[in-house]
Each structure stands twice: as C-alpha cells, then as structure tokens.
Amino acid sequence: MEGLWDFLRSLHDAYGINLVQFYDSFERGRLLRGMWTTLELAALCVVLSVLIGIVGAWLQGSRFRVLKAVVQGYIQFFRNTPPLVQMYFFYFALGPQMPRVENEFGIAQPILGSFAWAVISLSFFAGAFNIEIFRSGVEAVQKSTVEAADSLGFSRWQIYRLVVLPLAIRVCLPALNNNLVNLIKTTTQAYAIAVPETLYVASQIWSDRINVFEMMVTLLTFYLLIVGIFVWFMTRVERALRVPGFGQ
Amino acid sequence: MRRLIGALAVGVVAALVGTTAAKADTLADIKKKGTLVVGVKADYPPWGMRDSSGNIVGMEPEMAADVAKRLGVKLELVAVVSSNRMQFLQQGKIDLMIATMSDTPERRKAVGIIDPVYYASGVAILANKKANIKGVGDLKGKPVCALQGAFYNNDLQAKYTGTDLVAFKGIPEAEQALLDGRCVGFVYDDVVLVWKKAQDKKWEGFDVVALPEWKPVPWGLAVKIEDVNSPWGKFMAETTKDWLKSGKLLELEKKWVGSNTKWLIDASAAAKK
Numbered sequence: 103m104e105g106l107w108d109f110l111r112s113l114h115d116a117y118g119i120n121l122v123q124f125y126d127s128f129e130r131g132r133l134l135r136g137m138w139t140t141l142e143l144a145a146l147c148v149v150l151s152v153l154i155g156i157v158g159a160w161l162q163g164s165r166f167r168v169l170k171a172v173v174q175g176y177i178q179f180f181r182n183t184p185p186l187v188q189m190y191f192f193y194f195a196l197g198p199q200m201p202r203v204e205n206e207f208g209i210a211q212p213i214l215g216s217f218a219w220a221v222i223s224l225s226f227f228a229g230a231f232n233i234e235i236f237r238s239g240v241e242a243v244q245k246s247t248v249e250a251a252d253s254l255g256f257s258r259w260q261i262y263r264l265v266v267l268p269l270a271i272r273v274c275l276p277a278l279n280n281n282l283v284n285l286i287k288t289t290t291q292a293y294a295i296a297v298p299e300t301l302y303v304a305s306q307i308w309s310d311r312i313n314v315f316e317m318m319v320t321l322l323t324f325y326l327l328i329v330g331i332f333v334w335f336m337t338r339v340e341r342a343l344r345v346p347g348f349g350q
Numbered sequence: 351m352r353r354l355i356g357a358l359a360v361g362v363v364a365a366l367v368g369t370t371a372a373k374a375d376t377l378a379d380i381k382k383k384g385t386l387v388v389g390v391k392a393d394y395p396p397w398g399m400r401d402s403s404g405n406i407v408g409m410e411p412e413m414a415a416d417v418a419k420r421l422g423v424k425l426e427l428v429a430v431v432s433s434n435r436m437q438f439l440q441q442g443k444i445d446l447m448i449a450t451m452s453d454t455p456e457r458r459k460a461v462g463i464i465d466p467v468y469y470a471s472g473v474a475i476l477a478n479k480k481a482n483i484k485g486v487g488d489l490k491g492k493p494v495c496a497l498q499g500a501f502y503n504n505d506l507q508a509k510y511t512g513t514d515l516v517a518f519k520g521i522p523e524a525e526q527a528l529l530d531g532r533c534v535g536f537v538y539d540d541v542v543l544v545w546k547k548a549q550d551k552k553w554e555g556f557d558v559v560a561l562p563e564w565k566p567v568p569w570g571l572a573v574k575i576e577d578v579n580s581p582w583g584k585f586m587a588e589t590t591k592d593w594l595k596s597g598k599l600l601e602l603e604k605k606w607v608g609s610n611t612k613w614l615i616d617a618s619a620a621a622k623k
Binding site for chain 1: 478480481482492498499503504507508514515516517518519523526527529530531532534
C-alpha cells in the first residue's frame with residue numbers, strides 16, 4: 103500500500119496531479135469516512151423510503167377517508183417542496199423545537215442530529231414518490247385477481263401482501279429504480295446541514311488543498327461507481343422476479 | 351530615422367517625467383480638488399456598513415473622515431467590495447482604500463500597502479460557557495462549528511478536534527447551529543466574534559476565547575502602488591502611526607466593535623515607545 107501512496111505522491115511532484123486525498127493519511131481517512139457515511143445514508147434511505155411506499159400505497163386503498171386524506175397530504179407536502187429546503191426546514195426550524203438532552207459536553211442538544219434529519223427528510227421525500235410508484239403498480243393488477251383472492255376469504259392486508267404487492271412490484275420496478283437512483287444522488291444535499299458525507303468532506307479537502315479538478319474527478323467516479331453497482335443489483339432483482347408473460 | 355528615434359526618445363522621457371510628476375503630486379492633487387475619495391466597505395459591519403438612511407458608517411469610514419479633517423478637505427466615500435477594491439485604487443477611482451484588506455505579499459505587488467498596518471484579525475472561538483473551553487486543548491473529540499473553506503479548518507480538525515467539523519456555507523447557519531446546541535463553539539475571525547458578542551444579548555451564555563495557535567492576519571490600508579513613497583504615502587504612514595500612538599484606533603474600536611482586541615492594544619503600546 104505504501105508503494106501506491108508514494109507513487110501518487112510522485113505524480114504530484116512530477117506532473118502536478120494532486121491526489122492528496124489518497125496518499126495523505128489524514129485526508130484519506132476522512133474521505134473514506136465520508137464515503138462510508140454516504141453508503142450508510144443511502145442504504146437507510148432506500149430501505150425506509152421503500153417501506154413508506156409500500157405502507158403508503160396500502161393506506162391509499164383504505165376505506166377510511168381521513169386516512170386517505172392524510173396520505174394524500176403527506177405526498178403533496180413532500181413531493182412539492184425541494185429536498186434541500188425540506189432538509190433546512192427540518193434541521194433549522196423543526197429540529198430546535200424537539201426536546202433537548204444534555205450531551206457529554208454539558209450542552210442541551212436537540213435529540214435528533216444532522217444525520218438523523220438527513221435520513222428522515224430524504225426517506226420521506228423519496229417515500230412520497232414511492233407511494234405513487236407503488237400505486238401505479240397496484241392499479242395495474244387486474245381487478246378479477248383481487249376479487250378471486252377476496253372470494254377465497256383473504257383479508258384486505260393478506261390480499262395486499264400476498265397477491266397485489268408481489269404483482270405490483272414487478273410492474274413498478276423500473277420506475278422504482280429510477281427514483282431510488284435519484285435518492286442516492288440526492289444524499290449529497292445532506293452537505294448543507296453538515297453531515298460529513300462524501301461531497302462535504304470533498305469540499306473541505308479541495309478548499310484546503312486547492313486540488314479542485316482532482317477532487318471533482320474523484321467525486322464523479324465515486325458516485326458513478328456506487329450508483330452503477332446499485333443499478334446492476336436492481337437489474338438482477340428485476341430479472342429474478344420476472345414472471346413470463348406478465349407485464350412484458 | 352535617427353531623428354525619428356531621437357524624437358521618440360524625447361517623447362518617452364517627457365511622458366515618463368510627466369507621469370512621475372503626476373504621481374508625486376497625489377497629495378497636492380487632493381488638496382487642489384478639495385475632496386478626498388476613500389474606498390470603504392459597506393457590507394462588513396461594524397467596519398463599514400450602511401445606516402438606516404443609507405449613509406456609509408463604521409470604524410473605517412470614521413478613519414477616512416479623520417484623514418480628510420487632517421488634510422482640510424471634503425470627504426467622499428465610495429463603497430467597494432473585496433473583488434474590486436484593488437482595481438478601484440489602480441484605476442484612480444479612489445485616492446485611498448481602507449477596506450478590511452488582509453496584508454499579503456501578492457497584494458503588496460498590486461497596491462501600495464502602508465506601513466504600519468492599522469489592524470489585524472486573529473482566530474477565536476465563540477464557545478458555549480457550559481462546555482468550559484479555555485483553548486484548543488479543550489476541543490478534542492468535540493463538535494465544533496465552522497465555515498466551509500476557512501483556512502484554519504484543516505489544522506483545527508487534524509491537530510485538535512480529531513473529529514469532523516460541523517461546517518456550514520454561511521455565518522447565519524453556523525450561528526444557528528451553535529445556538530441550538532449542535533456544537534460547543536463557532537470558530538471564526540476574532541474581531542467579528544467580539545463584535546457579535548457585544549452587540550447581541552443572545553450570546554450571553556457564550557465566551558470569545560482567543561486561539562493564538564493561528565497568527566493574526568494584519569489589515570493594511572492602501573494607496574496606489576506608485577504612491578507608497580510619495581508625499582501621499584508618507585502622509586498616510588505618519589497618520590497611521592499617529593492613530594496608533596494617540597490611541598485613536600483603540601477609541602474607534604471601542605466605539606464600533608465594543609471592546610479592544612489584544613493585537614491593537616499591543617500595537618498601540620508598541621507605537622508609543
């Protein structure tokens with residue numbers, strides 16, 4: 103490993119290609135931590151937003167008008183406001199209103215920190231889209247299929263879980279993938295509320311080391327890579343779930 | 351041909367003499383036109399800002415007014431920003447620039463920075479009293495608010511906090527995070543923090559703690575580069591010396607910033623000797 107770092111260091115001396123974010127152990131450490139934070143943030147948000155989508159789409163089919171209105175209100179609120187504004191709103195406006203606990207430094211701190219707010223805001227944002235995406239899948243399922251399950255004595259939740267959802271997921275996977283890819287990219291906005299994710303750390307490095315070009319290339323490559331892996335994985339899922347003759 | 355070259359040479363010499371004569375006379379020019387034009391900041395309270403009726407006021411405009419008084423001429427203030435202040439001076443739009451400008455070797459090549467410098471800003475932390483911060487040694491492992499891109503961020507994290515800083519794009523966000531208890535303190539220019547604390551009650555539970563690990567950056571006032579050693583440059587150097595010696599700057603700082611910074615107290619004491 104040392105050999106590689108020395109090689110990268112020599113690139114800087116010989117050609118002015120400054121890859122300090124790799125060969126300097128301090129910069130490398132914080133960049134890797136930043137990338138890890140991005141992965142954590144993305145994974146949590148993907149899972150939570152899909153759960154919100156599944157539950158939300160089920161609630162949309164509810165017989166209770168109030169429940170339907172609440173889901174509709176949620177979708178409108180989160181879909182019609184920019185994610186960056188939501189994040190600022192949560193962190194700076196809603197955050198300080200939360201109960202405070204005294205931290206180890208003797209300061210009363212609001213219970214949710216920047217990472218938690220980023221997860222909440224991003225999951226709810228993508229979740230609102232996911233509900234609509236799942237609804238499109240749910241509505242594509244033949245009414246006769248639902249009626250058949252109903253006549254076999256399935257409960258409403260059972261019909262949704264065992265019959266409608268498995269078919270709906272297959273229909274809406276392409277749209278869902280799109281939204282989740284967008285979600286992963288939107289995690290960079292957590293930068294604004296000081297979540298030390300990849301873009302945040304990168305900007306610290308490029309302003310200290312003035313290697314803007316090299317950092318931009320590193321950043322782009324990193325996101326290209328993680329989104330690429332995610333898309334590859336989801337395509338595998340799509341293929342595995344394929345039912346011949348359905349939704350083709 | 352020879353005659354042509356000779357004529358050209360005479361012309362060039364005449365032009366050179368002409369400009370030198372003009373250069374040397376900036377002080378006389380100012381007195382002749384009866385107005386001193388000074389570039390100051392209008393967006394950097396309390397050094398230069400606009401009052402409710404739109405006039406530029408602050409510590410630096412008052413320094414400019416004192417220069418005009420000493421010369422016995424009228425004062426005209428021009429609002430400059432960091433990105434155009436040196437150009438204004440080079441193009442002759444202003445005679446003097448007092449605009450919170452840090453003194454750097456590159457800038458000394460572009461404009462005539464007057465010695466001695468009149469001010470300096472260091473680095474300090476506006477710290478929550480409950481966190482009991484006395485210096486950088488107390489920051490280990492603690493969340494510290496900062497501004498993205500500040501020159502000391504790297505050092506601060508690498509040598510002292512050891513954890514990621516809570517850095518924001520703008521001052522208001524960093525201040526809000528500090529008030530909300532999301533960090534133990536906000537690291538920024540000491541003079542700005544001193545002013546903020548003196549000016550607003552919301553900072554009662556906070557202390558400004560100097561961080562001498564980062565040397566103060568001096569602020570220089572400037573004239574055109576060719577004026578540095580002219581009577582005009584010498585006049586400004588004498589004026590600055592007198593400001594320091596007489597305690598005029600201490601008085602102005604007290605009035606506008608709220609209290610005196612260590613650098614100015616030391617510089618004024620040194621000037622008296």
